[in-house]
Amino acid sequence: MSGHSGPVKASRAVAELPRPVREELSRRLGRRERAYGTDDVQVVEGPLLKRAVGASALGNCMEWFDFGVYSYLAATIGKVFFPGASPGAQVLSSFATFAAAFVVRPLGGLVFGPLGDRLGRQKVLATTMIMMAAGTFAIGLIPSYHTIGIAAPILLLVARMVQGFSTGGEYGGATTFVAEYSPDRRRGFLSSWLDFGTFVGYALGSALVTILNMVLTDEQMLSWGWRLPFLIAGPLGVIGLYMRLKLEESPAFQQQLDEHEKSLAQGSAGSEFKTIVTRHWRPLLICMGLVLLYNVTNYMVTGFLPTYQTETLHRSSGSADVLVLIGMVWIVVLITFIGRFSDRIGRRPVYGVSAAALIVLAVPSFQLIKKDGTWPPVCGVLILSTLLACFAAPSAATLPALFPTAIRYAAMGIGFNLAVAAFGGTTPLVTEALVNVTGDDLMPAYYLMLAGVIGLVTVKFLPETAQVPLNGSQPMVGSREEQQELITASKELYRDVGKGSSPGGDSPTPSAHPSGP
Template sequence: MADVLPEGAPESRGTRSPGGASTHLPEQVRRDLVHRLRRNKRAFRQDDVQVVERPLLRRAVGASALGNCMEWFDFGVYSYLAATIGKVFFPGASPAAQLISSFATFAAAFVVRPLGGLVFGPLGDRLGRQKVLATTMIMMAVGTFAIGLIPGYATIGVAAPILLLVARMVQGFSTGGEYGGATTFVAEYSPDRRRGYLSSWLDFGTFVGYALGSALVTGLNLALTDDQMLDWGWRIPFLIAGPLGVIGLYMRLKLEESPAFQQQLDAHEQSVAQASAGSEFRTIVTRHGKALLICTGLVLLYNVTNYMVTGFLPTYLTQTLHRSSGFADTLVLVGMVWIVLLITFIGRLSDRVGRRPVYGVAAAAMIILAVPAFLLIRSGATWPPVLGVLVLSTLLAGFAAPSAATLPALFPTAVRYAAMGIGFNFAVAAFGGTTPLVTEALVEVTGNDMVPAYYLMAAGAIGLLTVRFLPESAQVPLNGSPPMVGSDTERRELIATSGRLYRASRDASSARR
């Protein structure tokens, strides 16, 4: 039996709410709804539809976004201070070697991210999302705070870069459970119609954190001399992570588990989850291999662009193009503020037009606009580089906004956290976190300062190919989750709609017989 209603069926073009107003039902929503009704062999009842309480939803989104904000506060600080950190921890090397060593330490955190995903992901599926997210918050704050306390090479010698590497790896390990868990948590809390908009607040937190970090470093560079920055000024942003971590931990400890996770903890689902815990990685790879590949392609697209703009561009402007650090810092900060202004609007747009069109248009635009954007950035004037950064930032917002809603929808509830931990972190480690290091090395080897643009074009081509295989998930319930709505009125409308769709489907089947 087909999963959609036959052409001409009464509900094929829309539905009417209980109040009589016509409500368009998107095709993918109608398809999913009819499939669920035929599988259940009845229309929805009240217990079949989950209403999300607004206070719980606000706390879930806010606490998750704060974690992302804190993570990217650190990454923004580290990216902007890469040259300074190179001088503090690798003083005997040439400027180019200092920079590459600093970026190598930056990339080291991404090497252990997959390990963090392999550890925290299954724990999140078995013990709960909230407990694991509280743990990752503690580890992240400790790792970041520790960097601000490490003596420089001049004080303790080779132990300094070793301790820096250890602190970065603690950060990377905790981050392996952070983004996948936060996206899973918010996606499972969000009403289906607004998942793109609400999930986009996670990456809103990401870029607010980066903007705050970069703004702080910019302020310090303007207020302090070079010697003061090298001596003690660079430590201030890292030490601020301690109080931020306490606030974030408090907020996360106040959270309740997501409705989808609570629902799966009946006796049958719990026994299945426990039985497969030891072989969860193999289960995910064998049963959800296609979804993992799609996840990898989208994460590559997003994070190559992300780390090119946030991690590499500040140093590219100062070290390769020889612009002032104040100009470089301000330019990238403008881009981050622009993303913050755009991202929730694009998230809302993805709810209306779908995730695939948003990704597809942005990926195609990346292929076309990467070279022009870098030609503008290379200009010796003031305003063309601003325009170039705004172009890249707009494309980055197009990839970031739908990601937190799209990626969790690829996997069922029972393995969602673990699958996200694997797919997201392996892709970020392989392609995202290495972007500043690889791009800087390629520019050094080739002497061609347009290499970053070609790198982005390749990412855009891979992303465009991935979108071709991406299933549309806008407004559709998550795999393994009940339909989620934001109010009792929406629940009544959905139950009434399901009744009409079920009767129409049943009547059409009887007519064919």
């Protein structure tokens, strides 16, 4: 009987693999001269993985601390830097400055993305961290319009553009870094901690502003109180920089180090951009569609909803701030559970069901938010926050998996930042303008419905990447035991590939990934 234990063990190992994983491994093994060995399957050490996830999440936390502060202080900032305008024009001017940062984000992605592919992810992420901290800290030091006149809003615009430029390399690099460190079976869960940091940062920023609004008078907030949240970014940036300088390069980047050095000597950022646009246009469009779905919902809830309640629904800033803060805390609670869930059932079902739900529930959610009382608005915000968590949780695992290692950072920098600049950061400005022009306070809901339709169409073309090795990278596992299980399964798959069929009678199907080891 012992002579049959090997084949039985191998069959069991293959049967336990999800079908997309079996098909992807069959495809890769079909191009190899042997099954996987110990050197072919990368084991990620626990301490390194924790540091990589923690340092990346802290960067996102800091970025969104700033966005939370700016969103909640939009009306105050409008009064400080645009005092001569009407209240509506002040809010629009503040949101226009907010949106200006997104105009330069694609430029930041075009610069930092290729550098991250050629020089390394860790170096670029350390650079974006310090630039982001400097830009945020500078906002807290800018004199008011009454002190230096027109130079005040100009300096605010410059500081926001520094933030936007650095952010152009931040999220794409952080998602690439975490995805390349994560074991394949847990990539959704581990990558969701990146957006966990995003919403923790936003919640901390909004909570701080809420507290300041409660303990300070309006005159104190206008005079000096609004500066305090921005000045906190300096110490946070130093801590984040220290953590990122302690990181090692991702395993996937190290695996292709020779190719990266060769491209550094022979290639250029321009040629890499041409390659991405001409050869990887399909995953680039998929990336932009998913980013549109996620970020229109994101900025509608985080950037627009606080001001919508105060300026359109005429509620107190305190109640508006607390309501959105409840939604942010709810997202923080949900997001890692949804990330783990996406590892089990796949990314496509999570995106597809949530996009359909957004189309159906956008208008009812805003109708609840408009109602008087406590619980209807809370329920409306919780519905939108739950859908936002469903879009955010799988994003950091899904988007980097669309591209091969050699161009992953640059492609993420282009696709993510173009979509955010065009549709995400402009959401507060566009929806506020639509409400003012039409007089219809449900325009934000219609805007969300349109994003849901675009997202649903995008999901139709999205390849399933849950538990599948990253395109162009070795399989990643979290333990020696998991490594041996995968090696055992690969031996049987390799024999079946040689016979022209895959286990269980399923023929290997073409993968959405054009290349791999």
